[in-house]
Structures are given as C-alpha cells and as structure tokens.
Amino acid sequence: MEQHHPTEGLTAPEIANLWTAYQEDTLNICGISFFLTHVDDPQIRALLEQSLSLAKKRKEREIHFFQEANYPIPQGFSDKDVNFDAQRLFSDKLYLEYILSMSNLSIIIYGSALALAVRPDMISFYTENLHDVENLHKKAKELKKEKGFLIRAPNIPKPDQIHFVKKDSFLSGWLGDRRPLLGSEIAHLVYSFERNALGQAIITGFSQVAESDPFSDKLMINL
Numbered sequence: 001m002e003q004h005h006p007t008e009g010l011t012a013p014e015i016a017n018l019w020t021a022y023q024e025d026t027l028n029i030c031g032i033s034f035f036l037t038h039v040d041d042p043q044i045r046a047l048l049e050q051s052l053s054l055a056k057k058r059k060e061r062e063i064h065f066f067q068e069a070n071y072p073i074p075q076g077f078s079d080k081d082v083n084f085d086a087q088r089l090f091s092d093k094l095y096l097e098y099i100l101s102m103s104n105l106s107i108i109i110y111g112s113a114l115a116l117a118v119r120p121d122m123i124s125f126y127t128e129n130l131h132d133v134e135n136l137h138k139k140a141k142e143l144k145k146e147k148g149f150l151i152r153a154p155n156i157p158k159p160d161q162i163h164f165v166k167k168d169s170f171l172s173g174w175l176g177d178r179r180p181l182l183g184s185e186i187a188h189l190v191y192s193f194e195r196n197a198l199g200q201a202i203i204t205g206f207s208q209v210a211e212s213d214p215f216s217d218k219l220m221i222n223l
Contacts, residue, residue, distance in 0.1 A: 010069045014122050017113035019074055021129075022062045023053045024109065025077030029103060033079075038088040043143055044096050047136070051099055054132050061125060071140050089205035094198070096144055101198050103137035104191075153190045156183055 010018070032052045039045045066073050110133060114126035144150045181189070 008119055009121075010065070010071075010122070011116075011118060013113075013116040014119065015069070017109070017116065017126075018062055018065055020109060021058065021113065022066075022074050022076055024102075024106070025062065026078065028052075029059065030077045030079070030082045031098070031205075034082050034084060034086075035090070035098070037084060038090075039092055039095055041092040042077065044092045044099075047099050047143065048095060050139075051102070051136055052115045053064045054136065056194050058129060065122070065125075072108055083209070083211075086209055089209065090201070093149060094201060095142060096147070096149065098202075100140040100144060102135065103133050103140055104195075105138060106133040130176075151178055154186060156180075156186070 029052060032048050032055070036045065036048050036052065063073055065102060107130065108130045110126045114123065114130060117123045117126055141150070
C-alpha cells in the first residue's frame, strides 16, 4: 500500500468519490450474489464471480480508508436488502448486460476519481480499480459479441469534404431546419438507450417482488 504523511487528510473530492464507490460496490455485491444463485451459463458465471471478487476487494479497501480518516462507515447495501429465496427474475443475458453496464459506469467513476485524487494511496487505489474494471469490461464485451448479443451503433456517411458551422440554427434542435445527428450525439443516444433499457428491465422485475416494510419507510427489494 502506498505511504502518505499521517497529517495528509482526505480532500472533499476524495471523500465524495470514496462514498460513491462504496455505495456502488455494496450494491453490486448484493445484486451479483443473488445472480450467482440462478445463473446457468458457465462463462457468464465466471464473469459474475470475477466481478463479485473485485467488488469485495474494493469494499475492504474503502472501509480501510474511512477508518484511517476517522470517518463513519457509510450505510451501504447488505444481505438484509436481498431476499436470496426469491425466484429467478432475469435471464443470463441480462446478467451479462449488467456486468458490461456496471463496468462502463465504473470506468467513468474511477476515471473521474483518479483525476481528482491527490494522495498517493488514493491515486494507486483508483489506478488499480481502473485496470481491473477495464479487464472485466473487455471480457464482458468480447463474450457479448461471441454470443451474438452485441448490437453495433449506427454508421454515418463519410463526408466528401470538410464542413464548417456557419449559422446559429445548427444548434436549434427540433426548431427550424433539422440537420443529421452528429457522431457524438449518436454516441450519447446509444449509451443512454442501452442503460435505460437495462434499467427498465431491472426495475420492472424488482417491482414485481418488492415488499413494503410496515414499520419503516424503507423499501426492501428482492434482487
């Protein structure tokens, strides 16, 4: 583990990113642990097991950072939030989509956290996390392609010459003359569509088995 001066406390961004990472990892531990009780495909099972192992390893490091900084451990997710006796809700295909989507999100989270980290041990932590999640992301994407689940984003026509924006109407959106979408706009639409489709499927499944606790305002989700 990287050494740092004992008086060098965690910055506000470092604490905030650590809190976000802890919530994500405890949630993933719950979800993946339940998925593993139902998954059939051995290749997807291996990815789930790898993802679970990485999340548990990160959680222990995050707890260490909080304790070292004398910060209370956040209230994350735990086995109390999961009904492991619930019937299967999702297919193996969704499990693979989940791993790929979570690795996409983790790359963004850890990349941003690394950019804002200043303490050597925090820099080392997020650098290692990025390496691990990039490896998981590559495996998930390759497996998705191998199984025929991967849908490529649309292509755009090749321009015959360089074009420059000459009118403010270029940014008018739905008003005025409509223009073809830019490649960057298509990229954001594809990413949002994939995440929204996965989110809708998971929320639909959860809504069918959610139980309301009459003694609190909390909602228990049977993952």
